[in-house]
Amino acid sequence: MRYLFYLHGFRSLPGKSAKVETLRSALPGIEVVGLDYQPHHPAIAAATLKRVVEEHGADNIVAFAGTSFGGFWSRWAACRFGVPGVAINPSMRPWQSLQPGTYGVYGSDETITVSPEDLEATRDYAVKDTGKLVTHVLAMDDEVLDSTRTLEMLRGHCDIEPILFEDGGHRFSRFDELAGLFQRIAG
Numbered sequence: 001m002r003y004l005f006y007l008h009g010f011r012s013l014p015g016k017s018a019k020v021e022t023l024r025s026a027l028p029g030i031e032v033v034g035l036d037y038q039p040h041h042p043a044i045a046a047a048t049l050k051r052v053v054e055e056h057g058a059d060n061i062v063a064f065a066g067t068s069f070g071g072f073w074s075r076w077a078a079c080r081f082g083v084p085g086v087a088i089n090p091s092m093r094p095w096q097s098l099q100p101g102t103y104g105v106y107g108s109d110e111t112i113t114v115s116p117e118d119l120e121a122t123r124d125y126a127v128k129d130t131g132k133l134v135t136h137v138l139a140m141d142d143e144v145l146d147s148t149r150t151l152e153m154l155r156g157h158c159d160i161e162p163i164l165f166e167d168g169g170h171r172f173s174r175f176d177e178l179a180g181l182f183q184r185i186a187g
Contacts, residue, residue, distance in 0.1 A: 003031045003056050004186070007066030007073045009171070010039055010091070010098065011106050019067065019175050026179035027186055030062055039069040040098075040114045042121045049077045058083050062186045067172055068145070069094060071136075076125045078133040084185050085134040088172050089142050092153050093126065095119045097145060130158045135185070137178065139168030 004027060006020050014036035023032040037048040053061065063084040066074035071090025078085025091097050100116045130136075136154055138147045154162055163181070168174040 001031055002029070002060055002062050002186070003033060004062045004182070005033050005035045005052060005064050005077075007035055007037065007039070007064060007070030007077075009066070009068035009070045010094075011103055011112065012067075012070075013105060013108055013110075019172075022176050022179070023065070023182060026182055027062075030186055037073075039073055040094075040112055041118055042125050045073055046076070046125060049073065049080075053077075053081045053083075063182070065182070066090075068170065069098075072122070072125075075127045075130055075134050079127045079130055082133070085130070086137065086178075086181065086185070087134055088137040088175075088178075089139055089145060089147070089170055090136065090150065091145060092150055094122045128157050130160075132159045134158060135160050135181065136162040137165070137172070137181075138162055139165045139170070139172055139174070141167045142170045144170035 008014055008017055014034050017034050020032055020034040038044045058081045061083045063086055064074040064077040065086035067088040069091045071087035072094055074085040075087050075090060098119055100114050102111050102113045104111055138150055140147045165174055
């Protein structure tokens with residue numbers, strides 16, 4: 001079995017994503033898993049990703065893909081395990097773009113508490129150079145993260161030219177248009 005792991009963003013629910021369903025439709029024969037992990041707790045997130053690779057084998061993983069904070073972790077997992085990654089509107093420096101506090105989870109009564117220590121610890125997992133491993137997708141109208149700044153950070157640190165969309169917003173409403181990209185990566 002071949003797998004693609006989708007890493008949700010900071011305030012999203014695992015596995016309940018329309019993005020996961022879009023990927024499942026676009027990639028028949030590949031098990032698309034909306035990973036249940038805690039992106040705001042770096043040690044836990046990294047341990048979860050390591051466990052996934054150990055259980056499934058890097059050779060069986062088509063890609064790690066994620067949006068926002070999930071994009072941060074897809075970059076890390078791709079570079080750490082040598083598996084392709086897709087980072088959509090990635091949070092490049094969550095220790096700067098997030099603030100400590102308690103946040104609501106979209107579509108749920110759950111909350112997430114983010115400590116200053118956890119935010120600072122994300123620095124240890126930051127990836128600067130992704131070479132040929134990660135494809136970046138940016139919506140230039142991202143209302144949460146400055147996509148122009150993200151683009152500047154990527155220049156010279158990745159061998160694959162970022163895919164730019166004029167619109168799509170932070171949560172990236174044009175995800176279905178990436179089906180071809182994921183099909184190419186899956187081979």
